[in-house]
Structures are given as C-alpha cells and as structure tokens.
C-alpha cells in the first residue's frame with residue numbers, strides 16, 4: 001500500500017493546502033510520497049520533505065510544468081500512479097483541474113471532495129449543497145481522490161527531512177499552451193488558505209463600493225476577500241472570489257459576512273468557519289442563524305467605523 005499526494009505550490013513556496021492534504025493522505029494508512037511538479041521547484045520540494053510523516057518526495061522539474069497545467073501534469077501523475085494504490089490532491093482549483101484527467105487516464109472513478117476518510121476504500125463527502133453527508137465505497141483497485149482540505153488539519157513540520165528523488169518527466173503532450181495569468185492582488189492571502197475572510201454580498205450595490213468598503217478592511221486584517229454569487233454575478237467582484245456551493249469552500253478562523261443574506265448555497269461554502277460574524281440590516285436574515293456574532297445594521301455605516309477602530 002502506498003499513497004501519492006500531489007503538492008500545491010508556486011514553484012517556490014509550498015501552499016498550506018499540501019500540509020492539510022497530507023493529513024488526509026495519512027488517514028489512508030499507507031506511507032505517503034509527495035509529488036512536487038513544476039519548474040525550478042526544488043525549494044518547494046525541500047519544504048515538502050520537512051512535513052511530518054512524508055516517506056519520500058518526488059521532484060518533477062521541467063519547463064513545461066511551470067504552470068502545472070492539467071494536460072502535462074495529468075500525464076506525469078498517471079505514469080507514476082503504477083507504484084501507488086491511491087493518488088490524492090486538494091479539491092482546489094488546481095486539484096479539481098488535474099485529477100479528473102488522471103482518473104480518466106487510469107480508467108477509474110474519481111472520489112471527489114472527500115471530507116473524511118473512513119477506510120482506505122471508504123469516504124465521506126457532502127451532497128445537496130452540504131445538507132447531507134454521503135458515505136461511499138470505491139471498488140476501484142486504484143483510488144483517485146480529491147479532498148476538501150478545510151476538513152483536515154495541517155500536518156506540522158518535523159525535525160526529520162525525507163529524501164527528495166528526481167523523476168523523469170514525460171514530454172509535453174502539446175495539448176495546451178500557457179498564455180497569460182492575472183493575479184488580482186498579490187498582497188492579500190489566497191482565499192482557499194486564508195485565516196480571515198471578509199466577504200461581501202449584493203448589499204454593496206456596485207464594484208466601486210465593494211472595493212471601497214472591503215479592501216481597506218481586508219488590508220488591515222490581513223484577510224482575503226470573498227463574495228456571494230450575487231455580488232459576482234452583478235460584477236462587483238471577480239469570479240474567483242465566490243464562496244459557496246459553486247465557488248470556493250472555505251473554513252477560516254474568522255469569516256465576516258457583510259450584506260450577505262445567507263442562502264443555503266452560500267452557507268455550503270463557509271459554514272465550517274471557526275467563527276462567523278454577520279453584518280446585515282435585516283434582523284431576520286438567515287445568515288444570523290449560523291453566525292456566532294451578529295450585527296444588525298447598515299454595512300455602509302458599520303464597516304467604516306470598524307476600520308477606524310482597527
């Protein structure tokens with residue numbers, strides 16, 4: 001029995017998603033090898049080697065892996081999968097992009113977005129926008145699994161460093177080419193791994209207001225900015241900020257929902273947050289039912305006052 005965990009990194013820094021994914025991988029009960037695939041990514045591989053309980057790190061370093069696109073990465077992982085019983089990755093933008101391709105290449109069913117590992121072949125995943133939990137057993141000989149990393153603690157670093165082994169990388173299949181990438185704001189933490197998230201909803205009424213009221217607060221709090229789907233659909237916030245059933249699933253230490261009603265599809269993405277603060281002018285807004293702290297009031301008055309206090 002052996003497990004292959006796909007690391008998340010930016011070629012230099014290992015994302016916390018890897019340390020969380022490692023806890024899930026270890027729950028399968030087999031030794032865990034971590035794959036760090038990228039370009040000039042030895043530093044990220046060294047960080048992975050320091051994580052507690054990692055058996056070995058495989059370093060796949062090639063120019064065409066720089067952007068970790070699904071086509072070359074899927075091919076690489078499928079080639080390595082022969083030595084493993086399970087391939088596991090975070091159910092992040094990247095994991096959700098590449099693992100279905102790996103499952104297809106291996107001709108197995110993918111287990112998506114597992115929130116608990118019951119046994120090496122049995123997994124719990126949430127369905128119906130988080131309203132029910134489903135326990136499934138996979139009969140495939142090889143398991144391909146994405147996990148909801150917010151459901152697993154981050155594995156700490158250890159004193160011991162595991163070996164890093166270079167692996168051969170298949171040639172670029174040439175199915176895709178990287179064009180450009182836009183990173184909205186590098187100073188803010190990534191939504192998926194942020195400890196504090198301040199989210200805005202339809203209440204802001206415009207892109208200008210959304211930025212004007214939320215950005216200074218996010219900066220002061222060191223928080224990531226999130227948004228409801230209504231805010232995204234109305235053009236107030238970028239698509240990748242959406243939290244919820246069809247957006248990102250997050251579980252920060254602190255989630256501040258501003259002018260968000262608390263529709264079930266939004267709650268599906270944030271209700272596991274450790275502490276939820278809701279600001280809404282409607283005292284009957286459903287968000288208050290799950291909030292630890294609720295403030296009934298106008299976001300346009302409360303947020304500037306909050307910022308001043310900070």
Ligand code: FAD
Nearest residue numbers: 201202203228229230244245246247259261266281298299
């Ligand atoms: P609204 O529901 O319009 O709520 C706005 C809130 O702001 C109200 O509660 C109001 O009282 C309050 N408010 C207004 N003005 C102020 C003010 N000045 N000060 C304070 N409070 C104020 N939604 C998501 O968020 N994420 C998803 O991933 C998602 N996926 C979906 C998938 C499907 C299949 C479907 C059908 C829907 C999905 N939705 C999702 C949409 C969801 O159902 C809601 O429509 C959406 O979450 C509402 O966003 P909102 O709370 O910003 O807007």
